[in-house]
Amino acid sequence: MHAERTLTGDVIAALRTRPDREALVVVHPDGRDERVSAAELDRDARAVAAELQARRATGRQVLVAMSPGRDLVVALLACLYAGSVAVPAPLPGVSRAAGERTTAIVKDCAACLVLTRAESAAEISRLLAAAGRHDVPCLVVDAVATRRDPGEWTPPRLSGGDLALIQYTSGTTALPRGVRITQANLCAAMDAVRTVFDTGPQSRIGGWLPYYHDLGLIGQLLHPLWLGATAVLMPPELYLADPAAWLHAIGRYGVTTAAAPDSAYARCAAEVTDDQLASLDLSRWHTAVNAAETVQATTLAAFRRRFAAAGLPEGAQRPAYGLAEATLLVAAGREPGGWQAAGRELGGRQLGSRGAEGTVFSADRLQLGRGLLRPAEVAADGRAVVASGMPAPGMELVVVDPRTGAELPDGAVGEILVGGPSVAPGYWGRPLETGEVFGRRGSSGSGNSGGSGLLATGDLGALLDGQLHVLGRQRELLKVDGRSLHPQEIERQLLDCGAMLASAVVFAVGGGSEQLIVVQEVRGTVRSHGGHAELVAKVRRCLAEEFGAVADGVVLVRPGTVRRTTSGKVRRSVLRENFLRGELRALHAECTEQLRCDIPEFIATA
Template sequence: MTPSRSFTEALAGRFSERADHIALCVPDAGGAGADLMTYRELALRARRLARRLGLGATGGRPVLVCMDTGPHLAVAVVGCLLAGAVVSVVPPPASSRAARERMKAITEDTGTSLVLTEAALAADVSRYLAEDDRGGYGGVLCLAVDAPAPGGGADGSDGAYGSDGADADGAHAQQQPPSGDSPALIQYTSGTTAAPRGVVVTHANLLAAMESIRAALSTDQGSRIGGWLPLHHDLGLIGQLLHPLWLGATAVLVPPARFAARPLRWLETLDRYGVTATAAPDTAFARCAAEATDEDVAGLDLSRLRTAVDAAEQVSPGTLADFARRFAPAGLRPGALVAGYGLAEATLMVSVATPADAGGPVLEVTGAGEGAGGRGTLRPRRQEPGADTAVPAPYPVASCGPARGVEVRVVDPDTREELPDREIGEIWVRGDAVSPGYWHRALENAETFGRATASGAGGFLRTGDLGALDDGRLYVTGRIKDVLTVAGRTLHPQEVEHQLRRCGSRFASAAVFMVRPRGGEHLVAVQEVRTSGGGNGELAGLAERVRRCLAEDFGATGSVLLVRPGTVRRTTSGKVRRSVMRELFLRGELRPLHTEPAAGSGAAAAGPPVRKG
C-alpha cells in the first residue's frame, strides 16, 4: 500500500480504489437481512456530512458520536475525520444507567459543543442533554446525521448528510489534511479502576496500529472483519471498523444486542457472512463453548474464519482449549483461536499469539511471595496432583504472543529495574502506536507516559498491568491495583475468581477484593449463583463451597455474598470492575441472596449493611 500521511488520506485512497466493493455489512437485529454499503456510498455520505459540519465548527473540541452500531455510526465517524474533527464514540444514554453516567462524564471531560446521533435517538439524546442534573448542557448542539439538512430533500435521500453541492464528484471535504501528529480520536477507557479517561489517538498512532494489525493477522482487501463489540470500545471501533476500512476490506458490524440475547448468534453471523477475522473477550468465547449444543455445532460452518482473537481481558488457557475443541466439528481451523493483549493507550494492540502458539506450552503463576517483589513468577505448568499444597494453588496463564509493532519490557514498578524472563512485573510499552497521553490530564500523563527504566531507556507507557516475558512471548497475569494481600502473601484476584467458578455448575462470575474496615484488611468474595429455588439451605451450602475454596486453595477467610447472575459489574469489554464492586459493597448497595460474614471476625469486618434481594 502507498504510505499515507494521515488516516484520512488513507481512507480517501480506499474510496477511490475500492468504490464498488462492499465497505459495510450490518446484519439487522433479527438476523434475516443486512444493510450493505459500498465504498462509493460511504464516501458520498461521509463527505456530505463533513461539509455540513464545516471546517473549524467544533472549536478544536472533540465531537461525540452517540448512536447504536450501524451504517449511520460509521458515516458519522468517517465524516468527522474528513472534516478534520476529533471523534469520540459514546453509547446512547437510553441504553442503560451506566451508559448515561458514561456519556455525562465524557461530555464534561471533552467540553464538547456537538453530539452526532441518528433520528431514532435524537429525542432521547436531546432530552438527556437538556435535563442533566447540572442544569443542562445548553451549549451543546445535538445533530441527527440521517435527518434532512436545511434545504435538503424532505425524504433525506439528498439532504440527510447535507447538500451535494459542487463536491458531488467526491472531491476531498478538507482544505488542509491533518498531519500525523493531529488527534484523530479520543478513545475513552472502560474505567475498571477509575472514571473514564480520554486517550488521545493521533493519525500517526492509527497508521502504525493498522500496519501492526495487518502484519499480525494477515488481513488484506479480501478479508471480512467483524464482531459484536460496541464501537465505543477500542477493539470494536479500531479493530472492527477502522481497520477493515483502512484495508479496503469489508467490516461486518454485528449489533451487540444479538450477542447479549444469545451468544451463539455471533457465531451464526460469522458463518452467514463469511467473516475471516473476529475478536472478543475471553468470557464471550467461554460462554459460546459452554452453551453450544451438538445441534448448534452441527448447524455452523466456521471454516472461513482464519483468525479469532481472545483479548480485552485476561485469557484463560481453558477457554482457548474448550472453544477449539467444541467447534472443531464446525470446521474451526486448528490454531485459529489465539490470545492477544492490548489497551487503548497503545492504540489497541500490543501482542498477539501466532497459530503455532495454539496448544503450546502453558505457564502458571507460582505461589505468592516468590520473586518479583512478591508478585510471583512463572514456571512450566505442572500436571501432577497435590503439588505445592502448602501455598495457594498455581493458576495457568496463556501466552499472548510476541509484541507487534511495539517494544515490551517487564519492569519492577517500584525500582524501575527490568526483570528477567518469567519474573512478574509491570508491563511497559513503547512504539509509534502508543498515545501521546490523556486528554487534558497533565498529572496522569506525567505518571503514565514517557517513562524511563532504571537503565535510562525512555519513552515507555506504564500500562498498570502485570505480566512476564518468556522467550519473547508475553504472559499477562492481572492489574497492579487489583492485587490482594492475604496473611502476608500476594494473590491475584483472577486466580481466586477462576477457582471459584470451578466450584460447580451453579457458579457464574465472581468479584474478589479487599476492604479495610475497623479491625484491619478484609477479603470479600461476591459470587454470582444460579439457584434452583431450594431456599436458605441451598444458599448456605453454596456459600460453604465458597468458604472452603478460599480456605483450602488460598488459606484465606472473608465475607461471602451470593448474588444473582448479572450483578458483577464489567466493562464494555468484559473485564470485572472490582473497584466499582468494592464501592457498591462499602455503600451497602449490593442486593445479595445470601450473606456470610467472615468467621470469627465480628460484624465490623463484614462491611456495611447490605440490602436483601
C-alpha cells in the same frame, strides 16, 4: 516533498481504489442485513464532512452517539474527512451505566456538536442540557447526508501529530479517561494489526463489540475500512441475547477475523447447544482474537473442543493484549510456524507447551505468589498461564518493580510498561495523570513516539523467553499471608466448582490486614438457608484447597449483580464500593467476627 501520512489519507485512498466493492455489511437485530459500497460511504462521508467544515468543527471535538449501523460509520468517517476529533460515546438510553458514561464524556470532552440519529436527538439534547451544554447542537446524520452536496467538501490539511480520536477508557477502576489518539498513532496501529494477523483487502472483519471500545472501533471497524476490506457490523444484542447468533453471523457473512473477550468465548463453549452447533460453519474464521481481559487456558481448550466440529480452523484462536492508551495492540500470538516462534527451552527445561492456541505455561503456584513465573515441578501444583505472545512490531515491553521502578529480569512479575509509535501522547485535559501514566522510563531511556517516556499500563505480568504473560491488574492484586493472589484466577476456579455457581468477584477490604471477600452469583433457585450455607461452604473449600486462602466474607447474589465494562471486564471496584456501602442485595451472606466489627454495613446487607 511527500505529504505526511495520515489515517484519513489512507482511508480515503482505500475507499476510492475499488469504489464498487462491498465495504460494509450491517447486520440488524431482526436478522436483516444492509450492504454498502465503498463509493456510497465515501459520498455520504464527504457530505457530512462538508457540514462539519461549514460549522467550523475542523480540529474540534465531535461527539458520536448512535446505535450501530450505516449512519454510525458515516459519522465516524465524516469526522476523519473533516479533520475533526471523533469522540465515540454510547447512547444514554441503553442502560443507566451507558447514561452515566455518556454524561461523564460530555462534561469532559468539550464537544462542539453531536452526530446522532433522529430517534435519539431529543434524548441527547436533554442529556446535553442536564450537563450544562445547551449550546451544543445535535446533527442528524442521515438528514445531513441527504441534503448536503458532497462536492462542497474540502480535503483537510493534516499531519501525523493531529488528533483523530478521543477514545475513552472502559472505566474498570475509575471514571472513563479520554485517550488522545493521533493520526500517526492510528497508522502505526493499523500496520501492526495487519502484520500480526495477516489481514488484507480480501479479509472480512467484524463483530458485536461496542464501537466506543477501542477493540470494537479500531479493530473491527476502522481497520477493515483502512485495509480496503469489508467490515461486518453486528449489534451487541446479537451476542447478548444468544451467543450462537454471533457465531451463526460469522459463518453466514464469511467473517475471517473477529475479536471478543475471554468471557465471550467461555460463554459460547458453555451455552451453545448441540442443535445450534450442527448449523454452524466456522471454517472461514481464520483469526479469532481473544483479548480485552486475561486469557484463560481452559477457555481456549473448551472453545477448540466445542467448535472443531463446526469447522473452526486449527490455530485460529489468537491470545492478544492491548489497551486504549496504546491505541489498540501491544502483543499477540500467531499461528504455529508463523510470526511467533514455538515455545523454547531455557536451561534445558521446556518452558511452555505450544498448541494450536499458543503457548500455555504451567506456573508453580507458590513461586507465582512470590512474584516469580517458574515451571511447576508437579502438574497438580501448576497454574496454567497463557502467553499473550510477542510484542507487536515497533512495540517495546519492559517489566518493572511497581515500588522502585527498577527493570526486572526474565520471569519476574511486575508492572508492564509499553513504548512504541502507537502509544498515545496522553489523556485529554489531565496533564498530571498524563505525566504519571505516560512518563515512565525504561532502562534504555526510550519511550513512545512523542519521546515522553513509557506507558505504565497498571497491569501485572512477566516476560519469559520473549513472550508476555499478563496476570491481572496491579491495583487488584490481593496480598494474603505474605503471598500474592490474582482475583481472576480465583474467580475462574469458582466458576468450575459447580453448576449453581456463576460469575464471582473477589477483592480485599481493610488496611494493613486485608480481608478477603467473595461476591458469588448463584444460578437457579435455592430457597433454604441450609442450601445457601452449603454453597458458601463450597466457595470456602475451593479457596482453601486451591489457594490456601480463607474467605473472610462470602456474599451470595442473583445473576446479573456482577457488573462489567463494555469489553466484558469485571468492574471489581464498583462491586467493592457497593459492598462497603452495604448496597449489595444478598441472597445470603456469612462473615468472620472481625469483618462484622470492621464493616457493620455488611451485616445489614446480609
